[in-house]
Amino acid sequence: MFRKLHEPGAQALTLTIDGVPVRAEPGETVAAVLLRQQTAALRTTPVNESPRAPYCMMGVCFDCLAIVDGVASTQTCLVTVREGMRVERQFGKRSVLP
Amino acid sequence: MAKDYDYIVAGAGMVGAAIAAGLAGQGKRVLMLDGADTDLRAAKANFGLVWVQGKGYGNPHYQRLSRLAARLWPAFADELERETGIKLDYEQRGGLHFCLGQAQWDERALRMGQWQAQAAETGSCIDMLDRGGLERMFPAVRWGAEVSGASFGQMDGHVNPLRLLAALQAAFLSRGGALRSQHPVLDIQAQQGGGFLVHAGTEDHPTVYGASNVVLAAGLGSVALGPMVALDVPLRPQRGQLLVTERVAPLLPVPASGLRQTGEGTVMIGVTQEEVGYDLSTTTDAAVRMSRKALRVLPDLADARWVRHWSCLRVMTPDGVPVYAESTQYPGAWTALCHSGVTLASFHAGPFARALAERKLPDSLEIFHHERFDVSQAA
Amino acid sequence: MMREVDVLIVGAGPAGMSAAIRLRAAGLSVLVVDEQPAPGGQIWRAVETVAPTTTGKLLGDEYRAGQHLAAAFRASGADYEPQTQVWQIEPGWHVYKSCAGQAEVIRADQVLLATGAQERPAPFPGWTLPGVLTVGAAQILLKTSQQVPADPVWVVGSGPLPLLYMAQLVRAGGRVAGWLDTSPAGGWRRAMPYLGDVLQRFGEIRKGLGWLRELKQAGVKRIRNVQSFRALGDGKLKTLEYTVNGGGTRQVPAKVLLVHEGVVPSIHMTRALDCAHHWSDQQACLVPDVDEWGQTSLRGVYIAGDGAGIAGANAACTRGELAAIGIALQAGKLTAQRAVEQALPLREQLAGQQRLRPMLDAMYPPRASIFAPSDDTIVCRCEELTAGDIRRAAALGQPGPNQIKSFTRAGMGPCQGRQCGYTIAHILAAEQQRPVAQVGFYRIRPPLKPLTLGELASLDLDGEK
Numbered sequence: 001m002f003r004k005l006h007e008p009g010a011q012a013l014t015l016t017i018d019g020v021p022v023r024a025e026p027g028e029t030v031a032a033v034l035l036r037q038q039t040a041a042l043r044t045t046p047v048n049e050s051p052r053a054p055y056c057m058m059g060v061c062f063d064c065l066a067i068v069d070g071v072a073s074t075q076t077c078l079v080t081v082r083e084g085m086r087v088e089r090q091f092g093k094r095s096v097l098p
Numbered sequence: 099m100a101k102d103y104d105y106i107v108a109g110a111g112m113v114g115a116a117i118a119a120g121l122a123g124q125g126k127r128v129l130m131l132d133g134a135d136t137d138l139r140a141a142k143a144n145f146g147l148v149w150v151q152g153k154g155y156g157n158p159h160y161q162r163l164s165r166l167a168a169r170l171w172p173a174f175a176d177e178l179e180r181e182t183g184i185k186l187d188y189e190q191r192g193g194l195h196f197c198l199g200q201a202q203w204d205e206r207a208l209r210m211g212q213w214q215a216q217a218a219e220t221g222s223c224i225d226m227l228d229r230g231g232l233e234r235m236f237p238a239v240r241w242g243a244e245v246s247g248a249s250f251g252q253m254d255g256h257v258n259p260l261r262l263l264a265a266l267q268a269a270f271l272s273r274g275g276a277l278r279s280q281h282p283v284l285d286i287q288a289q290q291g292g293g294f295l296v297h298a299g300t301e302d303h304p305t306v307y308g309a310s311n312v313v314l315a316a317g318l319g320s321v322a323l324g325p326m327v328a329l330d331v332p333l334r335p336q337r338g339q340l341l342v343t344e345r346v347a348p349l350l351p352v353p354a355s356g357l358r359q360t361g362e363g364t365v366m367i368g369v370t371q372e373e374v375g376y377d378l379s380t381t382t383d384a385a386v387r388m389s390r391k392a393l394r395v396l397p398d399l400a401d402a403r404w405v406r407h408w409s410c411l412r413v414m415t416p417d418g419v420p421v422y423a424e425s426t427q428y429p430g431a432w433t434a435l436c437h438s439g440v441t442l443a444s445f446h447a448g449p450f451a452r453a454l455a456e457r458k459l460p461d462s463l464e465i466f467h468h469e470r471f472d473v474s475q476a477a
Numbered sequence: 478m479m480r481e482v483d484v485l486i487v488g489a490g491p492a493g494m495s496a497a498i499r500l501r502a503a504g505l506s507v508l509v510v511d512e513q514p515a516p517g518g519q520i521w522r523a524v525e526t527v528a529p530t531t532t533g534k535l536l537g538d539e540y541r542a543g544q545h546l547a548a549a550f551r552a553s554g555a556d557y558e559p560q561t562q563v564w565q566i567e568p569g570w571h572v573y574k575s576c577a578g579q580a581e582v583i584r585a586d587q588v589l590l591a592t593g594a595q596e597r598p599a600p601f602p603g604w605t606l607p608g609v610l611t612v613g614a615a616q617i618l619l620k621t622s623q624q625v626p627a628d629p630v631w632v633v634g635s636g637p638l639p640l641l642y643m644a645q646l647v648r649a650g651g652r653v654a655g656w657l658d659t660s661p662a663g664g665w666r667r668a669m670p671y672l673g674d675v676l677q678r679f680g681e682i683r684k685g686l687g688w689l690r691e692l693k694q695a696g697v698k699r700i701r702n703v704q705s706f707r708a709l710g711d712g713k714l715k716t717l718e719y720t721v722n723g724g725g726t727r728q729v730p731a732k733v734l735l736v737h738e739g740v741v742p743s744i745h746m747t748r749a750l751d752c753a754h755h756w757s758d759q760q761a762c763l764v765p766d767v768d769e770w771g772q773t774s775l776r777g778v779y780i781a782g783d784g785a786g787i788a789g790a791n792a793a794c795t796r797g798e799l800a801a802i803g804i805a806l807q808a809g810k811l812t813a814q815r816a817v818e819q820a821l822p823l824r825e826q827l828a829g830q831q832r833l834r835p836m837l838d839a840m841y842p843p844r845a846s847i848f849a850p851s852d853d854t855i856v857c858r859c860e861e862l863t864a865g866d867i868r869r870a871a872a873l874g875q876p877g878p879n880q881i882k883s884f885t886r887a888g889m890g891p892c893q894g895r896q897c898g899y900t901i902a903h904i905l906a907a908e909q910q911r912p913v914a915q916v917g918f919y920r921i922r923p924p925l926k927p928l929t930l931g932e933l934a935s936l937d938l939d940g941e942k
Contacts, residue, residue, distance in 0.1 A: 001608055001733050002618060003627040005532065005649055025622070027514070027526055032622035040607035040713035046345035046363060047861045051712045053607030055858075057614035058519060059512055059926075060595045060743075062859060062891040063605075071578065073344055073403045073891075073927065077617075080514040080560070093363045095347035096398045097240070110874070135877020135917055142883050264884040267873055279875035344891065344927065362886075367930075380923060382565055382573055382582070382936070389934040400931030405891055406922045 001053075002035045015085040030076035030087055031057060031064040039089075042066055042076070046093040066090050103129045103276075103309040105454070106296050108283040108323060109316035111141035112259070112439030113446055115266035117315055120451020122273035129307055130267075130275060131298045133282040133319065138378075140317050143338060143410030144259035144440050145368055146360070147353055148188070151195060151210065151224055151251030153438070158217040159465045160419045164438070165220055167445040168253045174444035175257065181272065184265040186257050187361030193254025194232075194354040196245060196395050203228070203246040210249050225250040236351060242394045248354070256353035258361055259440050266447065281305070282319070286312055286326040288428040294327070313454065314433040317413045318376075327431035331421050331468045335376050335411035336437075339384045340368035343402040350396065357392055365402060367392045371412075380409050412437040415468070422450070422466040424459060432459075433468075479937075481584045482508045482556070484804055485572050487563050487746070488591035490518015491543070491790045492782025494550040495797030496589055496804075497557075503805040507555035508583065510574055514559050516547045518593055518782075519613065520790045522620040532623045535648040537641075539790070540620075546794065564924035566750060570777060573936070575928050580936045587777045587804050591797060592743045594783035597762070598896045599738035599847045600864075602707035602854050608714025612737035616642045619649065626733040629654035631717050633706060634737035636660070636841045637685055642735070644688040647695040654731065655698040657706060657719055659738065664840040671836035678833045705846070708734055738847055742784045745895060749921040750775060756914035760787070761843050762899065763918065769820075770803020771796055779804060792830040795823050848903035856904070857897040859890020867901055871908040877917050878902055891927050894919040 008025040015024055017037060024033045031054040034042045041051030043065055054064035057077045067088040068074040076087070107118040110132035118130040133139075150168045154160025168190070175188040197203040207226045214222055227235060228247040235250070271277060284304055285297040294312045297304040314320045314329060324330050345363035359365050370384050385407050393400055413435055415421050420436035432454060436442055453459050484500050486493045489511035500507045517524040521543030527533045528544040550557075558576060565573040572583045596611045603609065612634060618624045619642075629652040632639050643653050668675065675682055692699070706719035708731075717731040741762040744754060753766040753774035764786050771779045781800040782793035799820055806816040850856055852865030862885055870876065870885045878901050881887055887901055888894040894901075898919050906913040924933075 001627060002622075002624045005623045005625060027523060028622040028624075032618055032624060035618065036624065042607075045861060047859075050605065050861060051607055052605060053713075054610065055605075055614065056596065056611050057617040058595065060892060060895045071929070072401060078512050078560070078562075093345045093347045096349060096401045097347070098398075132874060135879050136920070142879070260883045260886075264870075264873065271873065277874040279880075280877075341930075343930065379567075382567060382571070382923070383938055385923075386933055386936050386938055389930045393930060393934050400929060400934070402930055403891075403927040404924060404930050404933055405927045406889065406893070407924065408920075408922045 001040060002032070004036065013081060013083040015081055015083070015087060017087045018089055024081040026081070028081055029057075030066065030068060030079045030081055030085070033081060034064070034066070034076060034087070043090045044092055049092050067094070103127045103307065105129070105311045105313055106131065106294070106307055106309040107313045107315055108296070109314070109319065110267060110277060110279075111139060111315070111317055112144060112263055112266075112443060113317070113434050113436065114313070114315035115263060115270060116439070116443045116446035117313055117434060117451050117454065118275055119266045119270040119273065120447040121455055122270050122275040123447075124452060124455040126455055128270070128275045129309065130270060130277045131281045131283055131296070132277065132279045133316075134280055137282065138318055138411055140410050140413055140437070141263050141439065142260070143340060143408060145340065145366060146256045146259040146358065146440060147193065147355065148190065148255040148257055148441050149193060149251070149355070149438075150253040150441075151193065151249060152213055153441070154419065155209065155213050156216070157417070157419050159462075161213070161217045162220060163420070163445065164441055165217075165223070165253065167442050168255070170444035170448055171255065174448060178265045178269055182265045182268040184261050184268060186261050186265060188255065188257040190253070190255030192352050193251045193256070194248040194352060195251070196248045196354055196357075198244040198246060198394055200246050206249050223252045225252070239350065240396070240398055242397045244394050254353070256358055257440060262440065262443060266443070283316065283323055286323060286431070288327060288431070292430060294431065311430045311432065311454070311457070314431070315435070317435070318411060320433060320435055324433065328425045328427035329423060329431060329433045329468075331423070331433060331435055332416055332471055333435065334373075334414050336414045337372040337374050337377065337409055338369040338412055339372075339380055339388070339407065339409040340366060341385055341388055341404055342366050342406045343399070344405050346402050349398065354395070357395060364405075365399060376411065378409050378411065380407050416471050420466050421468045422459060422463050423468055430457070479582060479584050482506050483585070483808060484508075484587050484589060485510070485570070485583060485585035486589045486591055487511075488518065488593060488782070489513070489516040489550070489557065489559070490591060490593050490782060491520065491546065491793040492593075492797035492800070493518070493589070493591035494546050495794040496591065496781055496801040497555040498549050498553045499798050499801035500804060501553040501555050503801065503810045505805060505808055505810060508558065508585070509555050510558045510561040510563060512560065512562055516550055516557070516559075517543055519617070521547065522617055527620055532619070532649070536620065536645055543790075562926040563746070564926045564928055566746065575926070575932060578929070578932055580928060580932045582936065587779065587807065589800055589804065590746050590778065590780045590784060591782045592746055592784050594740045594787055595743050595895065596737055597739045597741045597843060597847070598900060599736060600850045600854050600856050600900055602851060603709055603714070604736070605855050605858055606708050606710050606714045607712070608710065608732055609708050609734045609736065612639050612642050612735045615735050616645070619645060625649055625651035628652075628732045630733045630735060631655055631657070631729065631731045632735045633657040633703075634659055634735070635844070636737060636739045637837070638740070639735075639737050640685060640688040640692070643697060644691045647691060647697070653692070653695070653697045654729065655700060656692070657703045658699055658701045659703050659844060660841055661844050662702065667839040668836050671839065674832045674836050678829070681833055739841060739843055740783065740787050742786060744784070745893070745921060746925060747773060747780060747784070748918070749923065749925055750778060752778065759838055759842065761848065761903075761913070770806070771800040772803060777807070788831050788834055792827055795827040795830060799823050799827070848900065849907060850900065856900045857887040857890065859892050859896075860886045862887050864900075864904060867904050868908055871905055875909055876905070878905060878919050879917075881905065882919055888919045893921060
């Protein structure tokens with residue numbers, strides 16, 4: 001849905017989204033990176049499994065939730081990317097079982 | 099001009115709505131009066147348990163009443179769902195009371211044994227499960243290391259308490275009842291020769307209603323109303339705090355006292371019992387303690403997000419057992435007060451409402467009269 | 478041992494930073510906590526890193542101005558904890574916060590809430606589809622990620638922010654497919670009584686006119702008299718459908734739709750604390766009651782910046798400074814006389830900075846249709862409840878919003894009403910023929926931000942260690 005104005009450049013780092021490596025720039029949020037991916041939706045709701053994507057980018061809508069480094073229901077618009085970060089899309093009611 | 103009703107029910111919470119729905123179902127003309135949106139409303143903090151095990155320890159009448167209510171529940175839930183189309187998420191597949199460590203288990207086994215013996219004629223409904231028994235009964239659940247077992251109550255179950263209240267109000271309305279919100283009862287005047295005039299609404303602009311009977315089911319609000327019709331029931335508030343998580347995939351198949359997974363998938367954790375007067379504030383301290391307790395039972399919950407924390411004031415009689423009474427001085431004025439409005443809902447909407455409709459409480463309910471608190475009489 | 482501080486500031490935006498600098502100068506210990514990884518709030522997001530870049534240039538001077546305050550803030554000696562969320566505040570004042578999965582409680586003598594504002598929730602059919610975002614969100618993406626919509630974007634909204642963003646987007650080489658201008662007709666007419674203010678603060682007006690000119694030069698299509706619109710798509714946004722008054726209905730392809738209907742104070746924390754608020758009919762929102770220093774109805778709790786009432790970044794800085802004076806006064810660091818003296822020039826400055834507000838409010842009032850969504854519009858995003866669901870529940874007696882919450886679960890999701898509270902209140906008001914202020918609002922419950930039970934359980938209770 002979105003594209004960067006320039007390529008990440010020398011400082012680029014790599015994180016994985018559902019196991020797939022993706023390049024990102026230091027200082028940007030995980031939600032921003034997710035909005036660049038081919039799949040529009042980054043989760044489905046626990047109520048009716050409706051597809052959702054980031055809406056407000058400032059932490060007041062809770063639609064940007066994903067699993068970040070194993071922690072589910074994380075507001076990705078408030079998480080800054082890090083080298084090696086593992087991001088997974090969250091579908092329906094998340095499970096707390098391993 | 100005052101309107102004429104057979105019954106005016108003060109309070110549209112779990113108790114009031116059940117009674118009113120029952121009365122309307124008996125063909126009575128009923129007006130139910132509800133307070134303001136931000137009034138105390140104990141009915142918004144029910145845990146949702148339809149519970150028998152351990153109820154009325156030391157008071158076999160209350161135990162029997164709870165058992166009766168639980169037996170009535172399935173048919174009551176069925177009828178309510180069919181009538182209103184509101185899904186109650188009622189399940190009766192038993193309930194657990196967890197024990198941590200051997201000492202707690204031994205204590206619980208002893209207590210449950212005594213409890214059952216107090217009403218032995220009703221038959222056994224408790225299984226004491228040790229850790230192995232718990233694991234065999236629920237093989238998919240990962241229990242915390244300290245869990246030594248649980249008492250399993252065969253008659254226990256749970257329901258969505260908020261939908262239950264909505265369904266009771268909806269049934270009441272579809273049975274011809276009248277509901278006035280934002281209309282707290284301000285004054286009740288017994289009339290010469292029978293009947294009552296009830297003033298409700300705002301202080302400077304009250305509406306006056308007339309009825310042959312008035313039922314005080316206003317929870318703690320009944321403290322102010324009772325004396326108007328010589329139904330001085332001693333009540334005190336007892337604070338209960340509870341937590342709820344985000345919706346998670348199924349994890350806990352049956353409810354437990356203090357821990358249950360709802361139909362939506364949220365996990366409810368509770369409940370404190372605090373004597374703090376009319377203080378409705380929540381405390382993070384209590385939240386921390388409750389979460390620690392829950393994690394000792396289901397450690398996997400550590401990853402679940404806590405979404406909401408609220409509190410309410412239980413309607414506590416001095417012995418924690420319900421009060422059902424008719425005013426001696428003003429016949430036609432009744433009261434029904436308890437802190438187990440969910441479990442007893444089937445009883446309130448059924449046999450109790452029928453008794454009220456006949457204007458005669460059965461002898462079996464005598465022991466629930468509040469004169470039992472009158473120490474001066476005993477002396 | 479619980480950490481203690483004289484003043485805890487929530488929010489490192491214009492107001493929070495300005496207050497921190499002045500409080501430190503007054504000799505108070507200060508801890509500033511903020512959700513973001515860097516100071517700046519919303520308006521100056523990522524300003525430290527972005528201001529010196531080409532993106533900084535296209536964002537404009539007002540944006541870049543933030544870097545000076547950020548530098549002064551860093552040098553002020555205030556403790557600063559980014560990526561930190563406050564999830565509860567209890568009397569004492571005990572502030573509960575979380576960072577990197579670790580919860581902690583801090584005791585502060587006084588608390589300053591500088592949590593700013595949020596975009597006014599304006600539900601419409603299809604607004605929950607992936608591909609629909611707020612204009613503010615797009616601007617944040619431009620600032621923090623230097624990223625723009627990949628395809629020509631549709632913008633639907635009213636107010637200065639869409640104008641600014643579209644101008645910035647165009648400068649960055651992005652494309653606007655079209656702009657549905659939803660501002661109620663007659664804006665300039667409504668602005669006429671404020672002609673004096675306009676002339677006084679013409680520099681600001683000129684700025685806005687400049688953005689309009691840029692858009693015109695870029696050929697951005699502006700469509701007015703929009704009666705209704707909806708977002709369509711299966712699993713994600715595909716089409717924007719709109720109807721113009723007296724005209725027909727058009728459908729246009731869209732992958733990204735940006736919406737904006739003004740800004741309202743973030744009142745979540747002040748409501749959770751049970752501070753007194755008043756209802757602004759004009760802006761259809763709650764505003765906290767504050768005294769001349771920004772103190773709320775709770776002693777020791779202050780609010781500064783847009784959270785106290787929308788007035789923009791410069792006014793936020795000034796209010797931050799005024800709050801700092803008030804806090805320092807209460808802490809005994811200033812005499813009452815000194816406080817008044819220091820405040821005087823700031824109050825004059827603030828009056829100037831707020832001068833255009835009434836005109837802007839008159840030009841861009843929230844349109845009525847925002848509060849009367851169609852039955853099929855989702856109004857509670859978290860619980861996926863429609864306006865029709867709410868209206869049906871409203872028929873059971875005369876429930877208030879908290880009863881509606883009980884019966885439908887509206888407001889029980891993680892956002893706890895940030896996106897639905899006002900809508901539900903308006904729907905009830907319409908169904909019950911009562912003023913919105915009388916209907917009331919959801920009670921806000923802790924936690925202010927969801928944290929895991931494990932984190933909660935690991936909190937040190939005072940006296941444990």
